[in-house]
Amino acid sequence: MSRHLPVASPAAVRAAVLGDLRADRRAVVIIIVVNGLAAAAGLIGPWLLGRIIDTIQTGGGDVLGTVDQLALAAVLFTIVQAVLAWWALKVGYRFGERTAARVRERFLKRALALPARVADQLPLGDLIARGSTDASLVASTLRFAVPEVIVAVVHALFLIIAVIILNPLLGLCGLVCLVGVGTAVRWYLRRARPAYLAVAATGAELADVVASTAKGSRTVELLGLEQRRAETAEAAITSARSARLWALRLRSVLFPWSDVSLALPVVGVLVVGGGLYLGDLVSLGTVVTATVFLRQLVGPLDTLMLWIEQLQGAGASYARVEGLTGVTGVETRPGGPAKIIDGDSRGDRLRVENAHYSYTGVREVLRGVDLTVRPGERLAIVGMSGAGKSTLARLLAGLDRPHVGSVTIDGVPVADLSPEQLREHVVLITQDHHVFHDTVRDNLRMVSPDATDEDLRAALEAVGAGWYTDLPNGLDTELGRDLELDDAGAQQLSLARVVLADPHTVILDEATALLDPKTARRTEQSLAAVLHDRTVIAIAHRLQTAHDSDRIAVMEAGELVELGTHAELVSAGGVYGKLWRTWHAEPEDPPP
Structure with missing residues (x-):
C-alpha cells in the first residue's frame, strides 16, 4: 500500500x-x-x-x-x-x-x-x-x-x-x-x-x-x-x-x-x-x-x-x-461481502493452504505453509526469531493477504471479512496496547457496551489484574488522571477486553511479553480456562506455553517444518526437541 x-x-x-x-x-x-x-x-x-x-x-x-x-x-x-x-x-x-x-x-x-x-x-x-x-x-x-x-x-x-x-x-x-x-x-x-x-x-x-x-x-x-x-x-x-x-x-x-x-x-x-x-x-x-x-x-x-x-x-x-x-485494499469476493457459513462459534475452522507472503515483493517471509487449526484447540506456534511466526499470525488474523495460496475460515477468505465479522470471529492480541484517558469501566465496555460491572470485574480477575481492587474510585477511576497504569497493567487491561469480546478465535502474539514469567503463565492459564471452548493460537516465546498446548506448529525460515503434540515433537528429536532440551536445561535464562 x-x-x-x-x-x-x-x-x-x-x-x-x-x-x-x-x-x-x-x-x-x-x-x-x-x-x-x-x-x-x-x-x-x-x-x-x-x-x-x-x-x-x-x-x-x-x-x-x-x-x-x-x-x-x-x-x-x-x-x-x-x-x-x-x-x-x-x-x-x-x-x-x-x-x-x-x-x-x-x-x-x-x-x-x-x-x-x-x-x-x-x-x-x-x-x-x-x-x-x-x-x-x-x-x-x-x-x-x-x-x-x-x-x-x-x-x-x-x-x-x-x-x-x-x-x-x-x-x-x-x-x-x-x-x-x-x-x-x-x-x-x-x-x-x-x-x-x-x-x-x-x-x-x-x-x-x-x-x-x-x-x-x-x-x-x-x-x-x-x-x-x-x-x-x-x-x-x-x-x-x-x-x-x-x-x-x-x-x-x-x-x-x-x-x-x-x-x-x-x-x-x-x-x-x-x-x-x-x-x-x-x-x-x-x-x-x-x-x-x-x-x-x-x-x-x-x-x-x-x-x-x-x-x-x-x-x-x-x-x-x-x-x-x-483508501484501497478493501476487496471482497465477487457476489458481495463475505459471510461465515456456520454461525456457531465452535464450528469455525481456520485453514492455511500453500501460503506464500513477502513484505517487499523480493524475499518471501512465508513459503508454502499448510495448516489447519481445529475448532476449539489451543495451538502454539514456535520458532527462532525471524522464522515467520508473527507474519503467519497476521495472515490468520486477516491483517495481510497471502500473495499465493489462501487463508480461510469455514471456506471464506479471512481478509475478505468485514470489520464487524472479523472482530467477531478472529482477534489478534499483541504486546502493543492502548489505554484511553477514560474510566476503567469505559475502557472495558468499548468492546462490550452491555457488560455489567460484574462482567468487568470477572474479566479483570480472569487475566490476573488484581490491581483493580485497589483503585481509588473502583471502576470509575480515570486512567491517565487518577491512575497511570504501567505496561503490565495496560496489557492486562487489553487482555480483559478480549475476555469481554469473547471472539471465536484468539491469536496471542507476545500478548503477555510485558508480564513477568510467573504472572504471564498464570494469565495464560486463566485465559485458557476462560476461553476453553474457543480456538486459541499462541505465538509461543516461552516454551512452557507450547508445552501446555494441544498441538505445536514449528516454523523455520518461513516454512512449517513440524506439527504435533509436545510429546510427539520431543520424541522426534527435531527442531522443537532441540529447542525444548536447550530451554529445559537452562530454565533461568530461556532463549527468546
Missing part, C-alpha cells in the same frame, strides 16, 4: 460540502434570508445620506425638520441592520458547530470501518494529522467561514445592485474598477490548491517521522540510528518549510494586489461622478451615495479576500479528511 493516503478530488469535496449544507438546510436558509434583510437595511443609510445632502443643497421648506427625520430613519435602519447581522451570525455559528461535529464523526466512523489489515498499514502520522490538524481546520472554517462568507456575499451583491440602480453609469464604472480584484483572485486560485495540499502533505510527513521515531526510540537507540533519524527529520522539516514558504509567497502577492484593487472603485466613482456632477448630469447626493456604497463594498470584499486565502487551506484539509473514502 502507498505510504500516502489518497486526497479527495475537487468534485468530491464540493459534493461533501453540499451534502453538509443540505443536512442542515433550514439553518442555511435562515442565514441567507436574515443576511439579505440585514444587507437591505444597510443600504437605506447611505441612500438617506444622499437625500439629506440633496435636501440641504436645494433648501426650501422645513429643511431642518426633514433632515432630522431622515437622520433618525438612518439611525433606526442602522440598528435594524446590526440586530439582523447579529442574529444571522448566531445562527451561522451554531450551524458551523453542528457541521464541524458531523465532519469529525464521519471521519472517525470511516477510520473505524477500515478493515484491520488496511488500517494497520496506513501511515500513522498522516492519519493522525487528518483526524486532528486537518479536521480542526475544517471545523474552524465551517464554524466561522460559512456565516461570514454568506454575510459578505449577500452584502456585496446588494451593494453592487444598489449602485447600479442608483445610477447605471456610476455602477458600471465601479464594476470595471473591480476587474483588478477578479484578476488577483483568479491568479491566486490557479496556484493555491497544489500549494496548500503540499503544506498539508509535508506537515503529515513530518508528523509521521516524529511519531515513528518516538514509537521506535528504543530500536533507534539500540541500533545507533540517531543520526539517520535526525537527518530524516531534518529533511521532513525542510520540505514542510519550503511548502509553507510557497504558500506564503502566494499570499504576499494576493493581498497587496487586492488592497490596491479594492480602492480603485471608490476613486473611479469620485472622478467620474465629479465630472457628471459638474455637467449637471447627476446630483451631488447621488455621487455621495454611490461613493458610500462602493466604500462599504470594500468591507465585504476584504472579508471575502481573507476567506478565499483561508478557504484554500481549509479546502485542502477537507480533501484530506474526505480522502479516507479512497
